[in-house]
Amino acid sequence: MKTLKKIFKGQVLSIYIAxxxxxxxxxxxxxxFMTLSNMLTVLRQIAGIGIMACGMMFVMLLGNVxxxxxxxxxxxxxxxxxxxxNLKLGIFPSILIGIVVGLLIGLINGLIITYCKIPSMIxxxxxxxxxxxISYTICKAQPIFGFPSGFATLGQGLFLGIPIPIYLFIICxxxxxxxxxxxxxxxxxxxxxxxxxxxKLAGVNVNRMKVSSYIICACFSIxxxxxxxxxxxxxNASTGIGQEMNVLTACVLGGICFTxxxxxxxxxIAGVMIIGVIQNGLxxxxxxxxxxxxxxxxxxxxxxxxxxxxxxxxxxxPTTAG
Amino acid sequence: MSETILEVKNVTKxxxxxxxxxxxxxxxxxxxxxxxxxxxxxxxxxxxxxxAGAIQAxxxxxxxxxxxxxxxKLTENSSNGVEVVYQEFNLAPQLSVYENIFIxxxxxxxxxxxxxxxxxxxxxxxxxxTRLGMDIDPEARIDTLSVAYMQFVEIAKAIxxxxxxxxxxxxxxxxxxxxxxxxxxxxxRMKAEGTTIIxxxxxxxxxxxxxxxxxxxxxxxxxxxxxxxxxxxxELIRYMVGRELVETFPSRDAxxxxxxxxxxxxxGNGVSNVNFELHKGEILGFGGLVxxxxxxxxxxxxxxxxxxxxxxILKGKKVTMHHPREAIRNGIALIPEDRKQHGLILDKxxxxxxxxxxxxxxxxxQFLDKKKxxxxxxxxxxxxxxxxxxxxxxxxxxxxxxxxxxxxxxxxIAESDIVxxxxxxxxxxxxxxxxxxxxxxxxxxNGKAIIMISSEMPELLGMSDRLVVFSEKRQVGVLEKEELDxxxxxxxxxxxx
Numbered sequence: 001m002k003t004l005k006k007i008f009k010g011q012v013l014s015i016y017i018a019x020x021x022x023x024x025x026x027x028x029x030x031x032x033f034m035t036l037s038n039m040l041t042v043l044r045q046i047a048g049i050g051i052m053a054c055g056m057m058f059v060m061l062l063g064n065v066x067x068x069x070x071x072x073x074x075x076x077x078x079x080x081x082x083x084x085x086n087l088k089l090g091i092f093p094s095i096l097i098g099i100v101v102g103l104l105i106g107l108i109n110g111l112i113i114t115y116c117k118i119p120s121m122i123x124x125x126x127x128x129x130x131x132x133x134i135s136y137t138i139c140k141a142q143p144i145f146g147f148p149s150g151f152a153t154l155g156q157g158l159f160l161g162i163p164i165p166i167y168l169f170i171i172c173x174x175x176x177x178x179x180x181x182x183x184x185x186x187x188x189x190x191x192x193x194x195x196x197x198x199x200k201l202a203g204v205n206v207n208r209m210k211v212s213s214y215i216i217c218a219c220f221s222i223x224x225x226x227x228x229x230x231x232x233x234x235x236n237a238s239t240g241i242g243q244e245m246n247v248l249t250a251c252v253l254g255g256i257c258f259t260x261x262x263x264x265x266x267x268x269i270a271g272v273m274i275i276g277v278i279q280n281g282l283x284x285x286x287x288x289x290x291x292x293x294x295x296x297x298x299x300x301x302x303x304x305x306x307x308x309x310x311x312x313x314x315x316x317x318p319t320t321a322g
Numbered sequence: 323m324s325e326t327i328l329e330v331k332n333v334t335k336x337x338x339x340x341x342x343x344x345x346x347x348x349x350x351x352x353x354x355x356x357x358x359x360x361x362x363x364x365x366x367x368x369x370x371x372x373x374a375g376a377i378q379a380x381x382x383x384x385x386x387x388x389x390x391x392x393x394x395k396l397t398e399n400s401s402n403g404v405e406v407v408y409q410e411f412n413l414a415p416q417l418s419v420y421e422n423i424f425i426x427x428x429x430x431x432x433x434x435x436x437x438x439x440x441x442x443x444x445x446x447x448x449x450x451x452t453r454l455g456m457d458i459d460p461e462a463r464i465d466t467l468s469v470a471y472m473q474f475v476e477i478a479k480a481i482x483x484x485x486x487x488x489x490x491x492x493x494x495x496x497x498x499x500x501x502x503x504x505x506x507x508x509x510x511r512m513k514a515e516g517t518t519i520i521x522x523x524x525x526x527x528x529x530x531x532x533x534x535x536x537x538x539x540x541x542x543x544x545x546x547x548x549x550x551x552x553x554x555x556x557e558l559i560r561y562m563v564g565r566e567l568v569e570t571f572p573s574r575d576a577x578x579x580x581x582x583x584x585x586x587x588x589x590g591n592g593v594s595n596v597n598f599e600l601h602k603g604e605i606l607g608f609g610g611l612v613x614x615x616x617x618x619x620x621x622x623x624x625x626x627x628x629x630x631x632x633x634x635i636l637k638g639k640k641v642t643m644h645h646p647r648e649a650i651r652n653g654i655a656l657i658p659e660d661r662k663q664h665g666l667i668l669d670k671x672x673x674x675x676x677x678x679x680x681x682x683x684x685x686x687x688q689f690l691d692k693k694k695x696x697x698x699x700x701x702x703x704x705x706x707x708x709x710x711x712x713x714x715x716x717x718x719x720x721x722x723x724x725x726x727x728x729x730x731x732x733x734x735i736a737e738s739d740i741v742x743x744x745x746x747x748x749x750x751x752x753x754x755x756x757x758x759x760x761x762x763x764x765x766x767x768n769g770k771a772i773i774m775i776s777s778e779m780p781e782l783l784g785m786s787d788r789l790v791v792f793s794e795k796r797q798v799g800v801l802e803k804e805e806l807d808x809x810x811x812x813x814x815x816x817x818x819x
Contacts, residue, residue, distance in 0.1 A: 182437050184428050187417075191425050194414030201376060201412050202426025261416040318589075318630055 012255055015270040022274060026281035033284050040163060044231070046276030047165035048073075048224050052247045053254075053268050054176040055220025058213040060251055061180070062193045063260025064113060064120035066217050068105075068128035069247055073240030075131040076102050076225035081144035081235025084151070091151050099222055105131070106218025110211030128244070135237040145234035155230030165227045172220060177265040189213065194261030249296060250275045252303040274299075327352040327518050328373070328404075328487050333382035335368055342368040343379070344542045350487065355509060355519045357529045357550065360539035361562055361751040366522050367409070369539070370489050373520075374406045386487070403486035407477050407493050415465040420447040422464055423479050450482050455504050469496045469613050477505065481512070488512065489520040494528060495777075496612045499812060506532055526555050538562055563753060571784030572756065574763035576603040578787065582771050583623075583740055588632035591618040596632070596797045598790050600740065600773060603766045607786030608775040610815045614792040616775045617659070620742050623773070624656040625649040650679060655733030657726070659744040659775075665729040668718035672710060673699040675717050675728050679736040702731035706761060723754025730761065741765060742773040747781060759785060779808055791815055 027034035052069050059066045076098050083094035109127055113120045157164045180186040192199040192206050200206050228239050254271030256263030275296070282292050330348040334341070343365045350356050358366050371377045373384055375391065384391040386404065413422050420443045421428070429446070431439040447460035456474055464472060473496050480488055494502050509519055509532055521533055529536060530550060538545040538561040545561050579602035588596040593615040600606050608616040621627035623634065625643030633640050636652055643649045646656070658664035666675055677684060677695045684694050699713045706727040710720060717728060726746065733741060746762070747755045762785065766772055776782045782789060789801040791814040798814050 184430050184436060184438050187421060187428055187438050188426065190417055191414045191421065194416040195412065197410075198412035198414055198422075199426055201374075201406070201408065204426040257416070261414060315628065 012264060012267045012270065015254060015267060015274070019270050019274050019277065022277055022281070026277065026284065030281065030284040033281055038280065038284075042273075042276045042280045043166045043169075044163045045280065046272050047163070047169040048227050048231075049243060049246045049250060049275065050169040050269070050272040051172045051220050051224040051227065052243065053250045053272050054172045054265070055217035055224075056247050056251050057176060057180070057256055057263065057265065057268055058189065058216045059120070060256045060258070061189045061260055061263060062210055062213050063196075063258075064210065064213070065124065065248065065258075066109060066214065067121060067124040067244050067248070068109060068131055069217065069221050070240040070242060070244035071128040071131035071135065072102070072105055072218060072221040073225045073228055073243060074135045074237050075105070075240075076222055077229045077235045077239050078135045078139050078144065078237055080225070080229060081147070082138055084148060085144050085146050085235075091148055095226065098225065102218045102222035102225070103215060105221075106215035107211065109218070110214030113214065114207045114210045132237070132241070139235065139237050141237060143234050143236045147230075147233060152230050152233045155227050155233070165231065168223065168227060172223070173265050173269060180265060190261055192260075193257075245296065245300065246275050249300040249303060252300065258304065271303075325352040326350070327387055329385040330369065330373065331383045331385065333369070333372060333379045333384065335372060335377070335379050341542050343372070345382070346539065346542070346544045347382075348537055348544065348547070350518050350520060351535075352518055353513055353516045354534045355513055355521055355532055357533040357536040358520055358522045358539065359524075359529065359536060359558060359562060360545075364539040364562070365542040366539055367491065368542075370406060370491055370520070370522065373487075373489065374404055376406075403484075404489070405480040405483045405485035405487070406489040407480045407491060409491040409495070411472055411476060413464050413472055413475060416463065418461050418463055419458055419467070419475055420444050420460040422475055423447050423450065423460075423482055425479070446482075447478075450478055454478055454481070454508055470498055470501050470611075473497060474501065474505075477508075481508070485517065487518045487520065489522070491522045492524065493521075494523065494525060498611055502528070526558070529558075530555070563751070571781075572760050572763055574767055576763065576766040578603045579769070582637055584633075584635040585623070586633045586635065588619070588622060588629060588634065590630040590632075591622050591627035593618045593622070593792075593795050593797075596790075598797070598800055600771050602769055602771055604787045605762060605766055605772045605774055605785055607782045607789040608773060608792065609779075609782050609789050609811050610792035610798075612777060614815065615795040615797075616792050617744055618795070619792070619797075620656060620744060620773065620775060623649070624654055624742060626656070650736060650738070653737065653739045654742065655736065655738035655740070656742045657729050657733065657744060657746065659748060661722075661725050661729050666717045666725055669716060671714045671716055672703065672708065672720075672728055673713045676702060676732045676735055679732060698735050699731075702734055705734075706731050707757070721754065722750045723757060726750060726754075726758060727761070739769070740771050740773070742775070744775045745777060746774060747776075747778070779811065782811070783808060 023034070032038060052073070056066060056069060079101050080094045080098040083089045083097050084091065089097070109124060112118060112127065113123050116123070154164055159167060180189070188199065188204055189209060191202075192204055192209050196206050225240075229235060232239070250271035251263070251268055252258060252271070253274055254263065254267030254269070256268060278295060278299070279292055282295060326349050328350040330346060333343050333346050335343040346365065346369060348369070358369070360366050368377070372379045373391070391404070414425060417425075424443050424447075429439040429442045431437050431442075444460045451458050451460070454474075456478070458467070458471055458474065464475065467475070473493065477490070477493055480490075493505060497505065506528075509521075513519060521529070523529055533550045535547055536550050536553065536558060537547040538558065540562060548557070581599045582602050583600040585596055585598050596619050598606065608619070610616050618627065622629050625646045625648050629642070634643070635641070641652055643652065649656075662668060667678070673695060676699045680698075681690060684691050684698075696713065702708075703710065703713055708720075708724050708727045708731070710724065717725060720728065730741075743762070747758055750758065762772055762774070774782070774785060776785075783806050786806065787803055789806055789811065790797060791799050791801065791811060793815050801810065
């Protein structure tokens with residue numbers, strides 16, 4: 001009971017309540033929403049951004065953000081497609097190339113933010129353009145398809161009736177949660193994000209933490225990129241565009257503190273599910289892509305205002321008479 | 323007792339344009355409590371940071387037990403046994419107490435030592451607090467603790483490392499009397515165990531209570547080291563300021579007139595039931611510990627915080643203020659504690675800073691009357707004796723005392739008649755303090771009324787006509803001039819009844 005309380009304390013509980021409310025609302029409005037097959041579709045859709053969100057958390061816990069995760073997906077997808085189709089390198093060598101490039105991307109992001117001292121939001125906005133440009137250049141703005149057979153299984157296959165990407169998402173959540181809560185690295189991440197000066201004075205190499213958080217974030221991007229690529233079974237330079245906003249919204253909704261130092265995987269999972277449910281539900285109701293954008297934008301702004309709203313409510317609490 | 327443990331030899335440290343430390347040599351003995359005193363900017367914090375390895379000295383050497391420390395990284399110094407309790411809180415607010423105690427160096431377990439041993443850390447933290455005589459829950463989040471408890475966590479963090487040399491930078495600034503006692507007890511215990519403690523403090527009483535020797539720095543230079551038992555407060559102050567200076571408060575000849583501000587049953591901003599009257603020509607002190615509700619009350623008077631209940635009556639008229647600009651219109655000014663952040667625009671000139679609140683008054687059709695601006699500023703610069711070559715000087719290039727004068731001048735131009743000073747002399751050196759006191763006297767002599775929030779007991783007792791004492795977010799009493807007594811005020815402010 002105590003652990004259950006811990007998991008659902010504070011914002012995490014309210015976000016799960018919000019999730020349930022939204023799901024009830026959609027199931028009333030659309031009879032096809034609350035079916036098993038549709039729920040599996042939702043889960044399959046969120047697996048990708050869920051995996052990315054786990055990576056984003058590493059960066060956000062230090063008070064940074066990675067807006068390039070979307071185009072990282074595009075670039076890694078295009079590179080792996082190119083290697084499989086144009087270079088005919090086979091599945092595993094191609095994935096290996098993807099991993100190497102992915103790690104490099106993370107390293108570059110990390111070095112730029114840490115040593116050029118550029119605010120992460122602007123810096124990763126810059127690198128995201130670069131990644132996007134490279135993707136389009138490699139594929140000449142054409143989709144790449146014709147992957148070796150078997151590659152699609154990863155994204156489309158089922159295990160015990162449940163899509164494989166969902167298992168991957170769950171594994172990522174478990175890994176992230178264990179790292180955040182149980183390991184020295186994870187706890188140092190919280191400490192440095194909460195007060196980097198204190199961490200520095202305690203002998204923590206905060207710069208190295210920053211760089212490593214971007215590399216870890218890129219690792220999750222690599223996995224997400226493989227999931228996206230195999231689900232669609234073709235490489236497209238526009239795959240990842242806009243995904244970073246989904247990931248960011250999910251994290252912020254889930255209570256990851258924008259200034260670092262606070263947040264739990266359980267919250268992020270709820271945030272990711274809300275994004276998935278809303279996307280799916282709006283489609284069910286016949287609302288187009290543009291309505292979705294508007295709704296998601298409103299949610300992001302709302303999620304960022306939660307702290308201010310909380311503080312306002314707190315300030316209105318009457319002073320107890322002494 | 324004569325064995326030297328830590329030696330600072332000819333250390334020099336310069337920052338662009340400033341010599342922070344000029345060929346300083348100090349020597350600390352094993353098992354002594356050694357005070358480091360000096361005015362703000364004397365170089366105390368810089369020398370501490372050099373010893374801790376947080377910054378590197380340009381020249382000279384620092385020897386711990388004969389071994390060179392200069393040039394080594396932070397982590398190496400702390401494993402060598404030098405620990406620092408910094409003045410600013412170096413705690414991670416969102417983490418628990420035990421994680422802060424072990425910040426950067428958690429107890430590890432498991433494969434590759436990759437995992438943290440939470441149970442062991444909680445156990446050790448609990449033992450540590452029991453030993454210190456403090457009752458703090460190891461699993462509580464830092465941001466749920468009171469300021470004093472945070473300071474204690476900070477102290478416990480340093481003590482837990484079993485340092486050979488423990489440096490404390492103003493450790494008691496936020497502690498209550500009872501907590502200072504606990505700290506003193508622990509310092510004596512550590513001293514008995516052979517730990518060397520370098521104690522930085524402005525509080526003379528503490529220095530005389532706890533320290534064995536005292537080293538004085540002034541303007542980045544080493545001045546003297548004396549045995550505490552053989553010196554006096556006056557001698558120390560003389561070393562600190564470099565000239566004879568008695569800590570006195572200038573007398574004033576102000577006529578206390580009618581009530582200009584009356585506060586009745588005021589609740590809000592976390593503070594309950596504040597009642598007092600402020601008269602023309604009076605300095606009303608607000609005493610109490612940090613976080614006792616003084617600043618919170620001032621914020622309500624200035625319209626910067628919401629009043630929930632109660633009346634603010636200005637010159638017989640009940641007012642409600644929702645925003646500082648309404649307070650300014652009503653002739654109330656607030657001179658904040660943190661002038662660099664809240665009182666001044668550092669990158670702007672004296673003139674712009676002083677005339678900012680009256681831009682509207684000085685302009686016709688949105689065009690500023692430059693001449694009026696210059697005249698008004700010159701008038702105040704002269705009246706307040708701001709030391710500056712021109713009024714175009716940027717605020718950031720002024721000394722603390724002169725910056726304070728600019729903030730004051732701003733409100734004088736705005737024609738305020740109630741001035742609230744929040745810690746008027748914090749961060750201002752002894753000489754400039756005198757001038758600020760004289761200016762405050764001048765203000766009340768000219769018929770203004772002053773509310774002065776201060777944590778410095780001599781200042782409160784020396785300057786106030788009457789004193790409102792706060793404790794734990796409540797007003798605990800109003801003392802008349804003849805009732806002002808340090809022991810009484812401390813007793814009321816400590817709140818442990």
